[in-house]
Structures are given as structure tokens and as C-alpha cells.
Amino acid sequence: MSVKKRLFLIFGPVITAVILLFAIFLSPFWLKDDHVSSRVDRSAATAISPMVLKGRLIKSSALAHGYVAFMGSSEWSRFDPFHPSVLAQKYHRSYRPFLMGARGTQSLTQFFNLQSINQQVKGKKVVFFVSPQWFVKPGEDPNAFSFYYSPLQTTSWLQRETGSRMDRYAATRLLDMPSGRSDKIIAAALTRIAAGKRPTAMQMVYIKYRNRLLLNEDEVFSQFQADTYDGTHNERLIAKDARQLPSVYNYQKLDQLAGKIGQSQTNNNPFHISNQFWNQKLKRHVKGLRGFQKHLSYLKSPEYSDFQLVLNQFAKDHTKVLFIIPPINSRWQNYTGLSEPMLQQFDRKITYQLRSQGFTHIDDLTNDSHVPYLMTDTIHPGWRGWLKMDRAIDPFLTKSVSQPHYHINPQFYSKHWQQDADPKIAARR
Secondary structure: OOHHHHHHHHHHHHHHHHHHHHHHHHOOOOOOOOOOOHHHHHHHHHHOOHHHHHOOHHHHHHHHOOEEEEEOOHHHHOOOOOOHHHHHHHOOOOOEEEEEOOOOOOHHHHHHHHOOOHHHHOOOEEEEEOOHHHOOOOOOOHHHHHHHOOHHHHHHHHOOOOOOHHHHHHHHHHHOOHHHHOOHHHHHHHHHHHOOOOOOHHHHHHHHHHHHHHHHHHHHHHHHHHHHHOOOHHHHHHHHHHOOOOOOOOHHHHHHHHHHHHHHOOOOOOOOOOHHHHHHHHOOOHHHHOOOOOOOOOOOOOHHHHHHHHHHHHHHOOOEEEEEEOOOOHHHHHHHOOOHHHHHHHHHHHHHHHHOOOOOOEEEOHHHOOOOOOEOOOOOEOOHHHHHHHHHHHHHHHOOOOOOOOOOOHHHHOHHHHHOOOHHHHHHO
16 A cells, blocks of 8 residues: 555545534534523523633523523622522513623623624613722723633624724724734734724635634534533522522512521621621731722723723613612721722712713612621622612513613713713813
8 A cells, every 4th residue: 555545544534524624613504593402591691601701602592582681790690599590580580680790801891792692682671780890990900801802702893893983992992902912813903993994805804704613613612511501500509599588579578588698697797798708708818908998999990981882882782771880888998998989979970971871770879888788798799789789670671661862972982081080071071
């Protein structure tokens, strides 16, 4: 047997398999959304998985089948009997939350997340949690952004961008992140968009090729990933929490129960912080944390313009959004020296950005920081906090809401808006 024949017998099957796999990944006929099971939808909705957040198939399937996007960051992982997912399940609500957010996800991550589900949220309802802690001077942490970065979402957006102020700002911010510069061709296209130019024809060919490949990868690997959602830890936790609730919803009785549970789970420290969080995170360091936040400000940050990206996308998709603004644990706030006037000014600035553009569905809990057992730790809601939010969430999602009239103001992308503490002065510049 000749050397060529022996080499073909050795490498031929491998080469053929690679060619077939390459053809499958590039095939436009591979994509279909009708085979994600209801079990996968249900489990993925509370799994808070980075892979689900970065993908498309599982999220779009769930949202197309009645789940509602609950977007934010780490607060969704604080499960207790009054968590939105528990209340929706226990009281057989007409909606189920699909939790999209984890530690480190902020506005820029959520803007690109929307690029993978914008068809599913067009004209629909979304709940969006706005955390004051996002609005620090540096803005979103590049490492956290890179952890959740999705080339699939980026290439999907690049095929739809039109050179608008939103697109130019998004390109600029993506170039600020190491992950946005990791692909040289995409980085070159982003540079052109940021400068007000369109990507070149060859860049668009590459972007479409990458997007097709990534879509098919998501399709394939979502099938393997789906097996990991069979009875997830969070599903079991939600079922356990639901058993602690009475069979009939009564706010006053539930509020009493929330206070009772909150009290029993925060009895080893003076801050009304959960015993577990206190023991694991704070107890050893608390003496050194007195007054450490007295110079911290949430008034000047690029996050304000990143947040504007999200608002701009919601307006473009005519999405009806309930924004939740949480308080800070007042006892912890007083201990660390976090300024109350600054928090009130932050609240005025962020609500001005919302209301002046037509986003009027706001559950603002800023002034409830003194309510006992509203927070489960220093910054995250729990027990009575979840229950109070439910008074806004449930009617928003179960009753008719008129279509809002949005009027996007591009001045919210400006450096003036990011850096000026007075919202009315910044808006006039």
C-alpha cells in the first residue's frame, strides 16, 4: 500500500469529520427553537447560569413561552420564601420570572444580553433591578464584563447597528473592555462604528460568518447543557421555601411571617444582616469597616450612560419595564458612613433619567431603608423587601399596562451627564 493511501486511511476520516462539523456549524438550516422542553425552560429560569446568560436559545425559548425577563445583578440569587420566583410558583401566578443577572452584571452586560432576546421582549414586559452600587466612579469592572461577554450577542448587534448615537456609544464602551478588543476584525469594525462609519464589506462578511457559527454552536451545546438543568439546586430551594408560605395570599399575614423569619435569621449581629452572611463575610472584618464608605459616591459614573443604552434599547423595542430601585441597609449605612444626602441625590438623578424619557413604572424603595428585615444583607433585598416589591411586580405583570411614550434624549450619553451630580444642570448642558 502506498504512503498516500496509508495517510488517507489515517487522516481521511478525521478530515471528513472536520469538514462535516464545519458545514453543520455554518448551516443556516440548523437553527430551530421548537425542541427546548418545558423542563429546561423551568429549570434554566432560576439556574442563574452564566452560560444561559451568554447564549440565546434557552432564553428565547423560555421568553416565548410565557416567562418574563427579570434583569439585574446578584440580588436574584438571594432566595428566601418571599423571592419573586417563590411567590409566582406558590400562588400560581400567570407569569414565571426568568432570572437574568449575577454578581458583576451591570448595564453594559444587560444591553448586550438584550441583543439576544430583543425579539422576545418587543412590546412585552420586563422587570429591571437598578442597583446603586453599579454607579461607582470606574463603572463596570472589565473583568466582570469579560466573564459574561458574549461574542454571539455582539455579532448579533453588529448586524443590526445603524450608526445611531446608541450604537456609537456601545461600540466605544465595548472597545474600553479587553474582551471587546479580543477579536481584531470585530475590534476594527467597532472602531469604525465609534467614529461614525459603517463596517467595511469584508468586515460584515466576517461578522455574519462568526454570528452563524456562534448561533449554531449555541444550538448544539444548549442541548448538552440542558441536561444539567434537571432538578437544579435553586429549583429545590424554591420548592422548599414555598412550603413555608400559607396556601392563600394575604399581604398582612405574609408581612408578619416575613418579619418573623427575618428576625430569626438575623439574630447574631446588630445590623439585621443574615446570620450566614455575617458569619461568612463580615464578622472577621467588621471593626475595620467602620466609616470606610464615607467618601463613596454614586453620582459620577460612566454607568449612567451604560444605563442609557439599556433604556434606548427598551424604547426601540417598545418594551414595558418596571424599574426597581432598592434601599441600602440603614444600620450598615450608618456604620460605614455612607452619605444619606448622596443617596437621595442619586435617587433624584436616576429617576430623572427615567421619568424625563417616559419610563414611569418605577418601584422606588430608597426611603424604606429603615424598615426592619427589608434587606437580607448590606445591599440585597430579602423577606419584607421582596414582599414589598411584589406589590408592584404582581399588578404590573398581571394587569393591563398602557403602551408608554418614550422620547430618548441622547444627552444622557454625554460626559456632562455622567459626571455632574445635579441632574437638572447636567441635562441642560
